[in-house]
Amino acid sequence: MTINGLQNRQTEIPEEINGLRMTRQRQEVYRFLMGERTHPTANEVFIRIKEALPNVSLATVYNCLEALVQHKIIRQVNFDREPSRYCPNLDEHGHFHDETTGTIHDVKFKPGINLTDILELPPNTVIKDIEITLRGQLAAS
Amino acid sequence: MTINGLQNRQTEIPEEINGLRMTRQRQEVYRFLMGERTHPTANEVFIRIKEALPNVSLATVYNCLEALVQHKIIRQVNFDREPSRYCPNLDEHGHFHDETTGTIHDVKFKPGINLTDILELPPNTVIKDIEITLRGQLAAS
DNA sequence: GATCAAAATAGGAATGATTCTAATTTTTTG
DNA sequence: CAAAAAATTAGAATCATTCCTATTTTGATC
Numbered sequence: 001m002t003i004n005g006l007q008n009r010q011t012e013i014p015e016e017i018n019g020l021r022m023t024r025q026r027q028e029v030y031r032f033l034m035g036e037r038t039h040p041t042a043n044e045v046f047i048r049i050k051e052a053l054p055n056v057s058l059a060t061v062y063n064c065l066e067a068l069v070q071h072k073i074i075r076q077v078n079f080d081r082e083p084s085r086y087c088p089n090l091d092e093h094g095h096f097h098d099e100t101t102g103t104i105h106d107v108k109f110k111p112g113i114n115l116t117d118i119l120e121l122p123p124n125t126v127i128k129d130i131e132i133t134l135r136g137q138l139a140a141s
Numbered sequence: 142m143t144i145n146g147l148q149n150r151q152t153e154i155p156e157e158i159n160g161l162r163m164t165r166q167r168q169e170v171y172r173f174l175m176g177e178r179t180h181p182t183a184n185e186v187f188i189r190i191k192e193a194l195p196n197v198s199l200a201t202v203y204n205c206l207e208a209l210v211q212h213k214i215i216r217q218v219n220f221d222r223e224p225s226r227y228c229p230n231l232d233e234h235g236h237f238h239d240e241t242t243g244t245i246h247d248v249k250f251k252p253g254i255n256l257t258d259i260l261e262l263p264p265n266t267v268i269k270d271i272e273i274t275l276r277g278q279l280a281a282s
Numbered sequence: 283g284a285t286c287a288a289a290a291t292a293g294g295a296a297t298g299a300t301t302c303t304a305a306t307t308t309t310t311t312g
Numbered sequence: 313c314a315a316a317a318a319a320t321t322a323g324a325a326t327c328a329t330t331c332c333t334a335t336t337t338t339g340a341t342c
Contacts, residue, residue, distance in 0.1 A: 022318065023308090042299080057321045062300065067319095080219055083299060094260060096268075103337075105263065113259045119235060119275075120249045127277040128240070134260075135267040164290065164337090183328080198292040202331070206321060208290095222300075289338070296331070301324105308319070 002052065028052050029064040030088075033074055039085035039095070039104045077104075079133055094132030104120040161163035169193050170205040171229075174215055178211040180245045181235070202270065218245075220274055235273030 028049040032050070033040070040048070046061040047102045065086055068074045075087045079097055085104065086093075094107040099119070109115070115130055163171070169190040174181070175197045179217045181189070187202040206227055216228045220238055226245065228236075232258070235248040250256070256271055 006321095021309090021318085024322075043235075053170040055321080059301085059322075060320055063320075076171065076221075078219065078221055079219075081222075081225060081299095084222060095175050096262065096266065098270070106260045109179075110259050110261055118254045118259065119273075120251055121244065121275075124281060125237065125277055126280050127237075127275050129276040130275045131276075132260075133272045134268050135270040137252055138263060139265040139267050154339095162289085162338090166291075196292075198294095200330085201291050204291075276291070283342100285340100285342080286340100287340085292334090294332090294334105294339070297329080299326105300316095303324080303327070304322100306319105306321075308317105310315105310317070312313105312315085 017073050017098050018071040020067055021128060023064075025053060025056055027051075028066045029055070029061060031059065031060065033068075033086055033088045036088070037106075039087050041083040041085055043083065045086065069097065070128055077133075078131070079104075079135075092130065094134060096134045096136065098138055099135060099136045107132070158214050159212040161208055162216065164205075166194060166197055166201050167205045167208065168191075169197070170202060171209060171214065174209075174227055174229045175208055177229070178247075180228050181220055182224040184224065187226065218274075219272070220276075222246075235272065235275060237275045237277065239279055240276060241278045248273070 012123070013022055015031075016021055020026070027089060027100070029045055032045060032048050036048065042061050042065055045065065046058045049061070050056055065076070069076045069086075077085045077087050077095055079085070079095070083124070087106075089106055092109065094109075094141065096105045096107045097103075114126065121127070123134065154163055156163055156170060158171075161167070167191070170186055173186060175190050179219055183199070183202050183206055186206070187197070187199045190197055190202070205217070210217045210227075213231065214238045216231065218226045218228050218236055220226070220236070225241065230245075235247045235250075236242075239246065257268065262268070
């Protein structure tokens, strides 16, 4: 792929993000996710970054993904009991799972909506994380 | 437990619910869930209904749960990648997972709130199912 | 109530995403 | 550079769930 190393410079990724040292493997995982809207699984990440790092192991991909999630650099998304998927969008948002195509779409909240405004939470509740998932289909219009 | 069979009559469960024939095993699964607020896992259901049906198998519990879910008699609830849990509350609601105690609480919507009102869904979307899960803790007040 | 077909169940094997373990390599620190 | 810490690798282990197949139960029909 490379003709000239200098022209092959890919998106610059800092040496550290949110206190997490960005090793080569973490960079590749992160770079791939940043360019994806498809919410890939760990295995899909693995297959893809093997192109750049042929010796990478699946365990490392899991380690990287976990580290990135824990440092709030990416998000983990779960649909029922399917394999976890990973998402670079850190804005508060939900996910719509289109059953017809199997694709997943981010779903924004309408402006000014605050999740905790619409739910009857027990008093003194500290919410750390919210996950909203929708299943359905895009009707042929 | 039984002194007098007649007095031991438990909650009457119809022979059929939503088109699903209520076999003995399905009855036991359903009856147990109806009396529980704890959102048990398949295995917890299994352990519990073995008291009434010593020969029941875990596979059957899974079969029963799936049948009940598919006929919209109970709901399946997933937290991240933890074992699925089951819930007899059919009202539209979310779940709050208290990390301190490990307990799960149903969360109602405030009156008049319509989920689709607050989300920016793609046009022509048919939503079949919504799942809202919250993780956090009940602060000591 | 006997008979046949369909549905449900039981038990155990198989699956598959994820986690764990131990050994090796890389990075950081003194 | 040496030692310690962190990250990576490969493969084994885990465990919830599904699958398979034989058996049992149920429902329909006579």
